Amino acid sequence: MSVDASASPPVLETRNLTKTFRGFTAVDGVDLQVQEGHIHALIGPNGAGKTTVFNLLTKFLPPTRGEILYRGKPITPLKANQIARLGLVRSFQISAVFAHMSALENVRVALQRPLGTSFHFWKSERTLSPLNARALELLEEVGLAEYADTLTVEMPYGRKRALELATTLALDPDVMLLDEPTQGMGAEDVDRIVALIKRVAKGRTVLMVEHNLSVVSRLCDRITVLARGAVLAEGDYKSVSQDPRVREAYMGSEIGDDEAPSERASA
Amino acid sequence: EISDGEVRIGYLADMSGTYRDLAGPGGLTALEMAVADFGGSVNGAPIVLFSADDRNSADVGANTVREWIDQRNVDMVAGLVASSVTIAVTKVLEENDRLGIVSGSAASSVTNEHCTPNHIHWVYDTYPLANGTARAVVEQGGDSWFLLTADYAFGHALEADVTRVVEESGGEVVGSVRHPFPTSDFSSYILQAQGSGAKIVGLANAGADTVNAITTASQFGLTQSGQQLAGLLIFLNDVHALGLEATQNLLLTTGWYWDMDDQAREWAQRYFDEVGSMPTMVQAGIYSSTMHYLEAVQAAGTDDAQAVRAQMASQPINDFFARNGRIREDGRMVHDMYLAQVKTPEESTGEWDLYEILSTIPAEQAYRPLSESQCKLVQN
Amino acid sequence: MISESGEATRQTSEASSATRARDILKITDLHAFYGESHILHGVNMNVKEGELVTLLGRNGAGRSTTLKAIMNMVGRRSGSIVIGGKETLGMKPHHVPRLGVGYCPEERGIFASLDVHENLLLPPTVSSGGMSLDAIYAMFPNLHERRKSQGTRLSGGEQQMLAMARILRTGARILLLDEITEGLAPVIVQKLGEVLVKLKASGMTIVLVEQNFRFAAPLADRHFVMEHGEIIEEISALELAGRRQHLHSLLGV
Amino acid sequence: MSDSTTLSAPRVVAKRKRRAGQRRALLYAALLALGLVAPFLAYPVFLMKILCFALFACAFNLLLGYAGLLSFGHAAFLATGGYVTGYLLASYPGLTPELGILAGTLCATLLGALFGVLSIRRQGIYFAMVTLALAQLMFFFFIQAPFTGGEDGLHGVPRGELFGIISLRNHLSMYYVVFAIFVLGFALIQRTVHSPFGQVLKAIRENEPRAISLGYNVDAYKLVAFVLSAALAGLAGSTKTIVFQLASLTDAHWHMSGEVILMTLLGGVGTLLGPIAGAGLVVSLQHLLAQSPMGNWVSVILGAIFVVCVLSFRSGIVGELTALYRKNFK
């Protein structure tokens, strides 16, 4: 499946990416190309292999076959944490926070690595306070300022997701990989997150898994549809959502009710 | 001038572990009996007892004794079983110039390379055990040996002693296997012993290891297949626990046996009434040594370690326990030892009727001669 | 009584008929705690036999906690929960489901030590008339395809299906479903919708905790809106059209 | 309002942190004072034993409580420190104690690095068992190696003169040296916990995959924690050997690894002071019971106490106390 037009070289590219678990092929020869500055959605039925693709891209799983290139350079042999240092940062489908640290500390942990003092067990943690201001900014961006001081366990689920995003942002990533960032959120939270993603996506590239089509339609420049581990269709929301195979395999008839007005207008 | 007007004795032994039944609480009773028999005081100075469990740990032992000395100004330490504890404790005693009487330890090194002017080794050590048993066995025609050796200092020493004696008396050691300490399953080693074709299987180990080895040997019909066991370090309580079925005809060397004569029987009976089991040679030795110590204190009129030790050494020891006993300058109390054989179930007339004394090994032959001593107190 | 309930089961979704049915689940002044923290502050709600109600509310409103409290899965509880005429507040956790209650937790609770098939067979049947295995596999083909693999190896969505399918088997008459459409693809969501309609038609009583209002709206007889551990609003399907705006404002949509 | 929160929030944090800080400082000052007068109130050697084990337990707690790693082989480090120091001081009379301690600690540190590299990638109980296994190999080595004196142990280690000047034969001077070492060790741990490193460690314990996705090489951090812990355990061992002038297999036996777990849990895992309390309790108990008429019931009573503690002071002595404090003062 070749990408049409857009000349600039892809930021993130996979070639024939394949993953099999004990004979079961979860990801099957995926050629993915994510363009600079795009918000790129990865959608598909449950079990299509989206999360697995994320795990492969971020080296949480070793690919069985295939290649991963970041800005043209192969990164297949790198370790998960090295990938993160390159600027490819992921979030998790099931929210991942540091439960017994305050929201502020959660973000600060992400901020502190660049200081290069993370191995300094002889330094006081007060040397980290300069980061608090920035951490608080980030918390506020996701509307968690008032939680700054609360232990994360005590936050409602939706807020945890928001916090996770703030933590991801703290790394000022070049490419963000978000696995269902709005999962389990109330409508108002969703809108906030969508707005937020729009905002922070400026000057970044985002690859996200999302089931909430209104979110996809509102955010994404480009969409890749996975099914049974392989790429089924690719293109912008309109073309993809018109694609009969996609409708059949994924969207069913949901398109069309008061789902995504903006799209219908432009359609 | 008895320090702070009291003779203070500390009893240090394994009260809960492997050596419990060898000395343990029973030893403490023996000590109390001695104090009581002595009248509870020396020249009007009351005798005070402390006791502690060393849990077979050198740390615990050494610390307890150090504290007894620093805090309670204890004059003499009795008991002392596990060799590692004994060696650690005697170092502390020497440093603080107090007296120790070792009744439980087997290692002959206690009065050899580890000797100090501050302790006396009373009951037995590996040298006469090897000497007595091995020689007798070889003389009876058991001239080819296979040794099961506990793989630590004590076992190695015993193995060396036995090997020497066996070869001196014209036998040979055809093989040996060093088993970890402790070992619960000896089947493999017994099998190797059977494979070796040696006439005698010598047990150069102690306590639970010996017991296990003997049990397994009887299961594998070692004796039926014409081989014979020689226990080198085996005590009354072991034989009692194993039962005569498994141990019959076993040859062993002992420093004392409750049924060896009237004196012994008379004391043993008193002990039995107190404790409910017959005394081991160690428990008897504790009584004997304490008595001798208290007499020395009385005679010397002081409880100063060196004075008392000198006094003790100056007196020969002949009581219900020791015959022709004397204390050498290396601190070894040498006395007659006995070669015994375990009775068969048929021969035995009672629960505790376990040994038959075959012969006496004279004190002077039994122990390592001073000429071979590496003790710093001995001029060679 | 019997006849009434029987009637209620025959007639389906109209709230009107449901009103004539008896309360199969009645919660009065329910308080619930997690350790120190007081989560539910006097919840009052009732569900009639054969009815489908939703619990709406923002994150952290206490909807999951309500369901957990019904199953006696929270720390401390006070108030009253009457199921099928029986007061359950004093009951041991494992006695509640035997009243015919099936619970599908928010975090799915798939068992790693069992494969998909075993997971499916796990919950003991509480009464006859549950769905058959084949019917379930027909409904969720992915599960059939992955039935030999370890439960937690399934994708997020697959796990959700499994968690749902699992209790359809047991023949429970009252289903407590916590965010079952969470992370599910629209096709599956639709399928689930259809399933719920079927179940309802067969006379099941369903309490649905939902984030996805669009999914819940057409199915439900009544909506309960929760806020800070209390029911602050009850809206019947009939009123819904009129009060959509109000509701949206409550939910912050 | 949003910016009011922006401002207020950090102020709250800061204030609370400061208050907590002051309270802690006060507590530590009190304990320090206590430590200084203690030898006049109780038997110094006994106190030294407690201090040595307290340091050992603190070292262990750094790993379990703050890196979430349960090592079942810490005896190996205690013993290595002890044997090396003991052997050097016993066989090279010229050597001063501080050098002996340094050497012992160093060896323990190296061993820690080796253990760490071999075990750090294992998870949970498997990690515990690998460390146990490695420790058992060390135990075997200590039995076989000639310089340890095998079962008999290593005896007659001289206390010598600190820096070649201050004689340590006197219990009091020895005590203050031990106390100083303990305070240093404790300070290092307390600082480590509240350091940038400590933050990352905590994050890793909370959620490892997330920490990785933030770019942290978690194995490296765990390894550092492990080596630190091993080094401090070695330090405890070396000091202990000098105090008691002997090193024995007891320190290398897996029971010792078990004992330190008990101490830490009884005192309170993940609390800085817990291990000290735990060590104090266990050592005193063994001490008291060994000499009481109940002597031969020692293991029974210890066992009973463990059972009771687990049932009624779950979060350990210190944990319970802090909880109590929180209840009544907040």
Added chain:
Amino acid sequence: MTMIFGVPMAVFMGQLTLGLVNGAFYALLSLGLAVIFGLLKIVNFAHGAQYMLGAFAALLAFNYLGINYWLALVLVPLTVGGLSMLIERFLLRRIAHLDHLYGLLLTFGLALIFEGTLINFFGVSGARYATPEILQGGLNLGFMFLPTYRAWVLVAALAMCLFTWFMIERTRLGAYLRAGTENSQLMQAFGVNVPLLITLTYGFGVGLAAFAGVLAAPLYPVSPTMGSSLLIVVFAVVVIGGMGSILGAILTGLGMGVIEGLTKVYYPEAANTVIFLVMILVLMLRPAGLFGKEA
């Protein structure tokens, strides 16, 4: 005489056989441990003591009640297992929600209590337990003389292992147990009486230990300390097999018996240590043990 690796063929074969016997024994013990850990996530440090209790119960039952070996083989596991259920019900359950460590600590404490108490009443020398008539004597296997009793141990232990494996891996009850320990709250929400299951399982696991104890009584002197030394070896076996893997525990048990047996020939000093060497190597190659599922 044919030699193999420098030892007589006969001796070699003999060692293999003995290795198997001990192996079956390890298998039985580690099985109990694996059941308890795998299903209850309790690191049962009292397992050694409970094995010892089994042996002691058999001994006392014989001395004071005249209960013979065969009866003991049935009654003792039931009694010891039954009593241990009380322990689970009234002690372990109260800390079930805590970190495994506390379970370890508690059971360790219990072990101390059991051993300490018995030591005070019976000492440590250990007493003999007579081998039942039918099993006395031995079989001549040509290359060795194998005491009949050891042959019996091999058979009995293996049979019991097989039975247990079937119970847990192949029955619905087993499935309940596996699930119940993963998320007991949810299992209860399905209407399963989990607490009861847990209690029974613990009882069963301990019962296995006691059964092993009775088997051991005629082999080794019955002493209060007979269990403690065995504990970590058995524990190591469980780990090598893969925590909670029933099959793993059984096969590893047998394997380790053999390996240990051969070590006793070629490097006896290391006989007690070899198992840990094996454990390290195994965990290097397979992080979750031979049969453990990767987390």
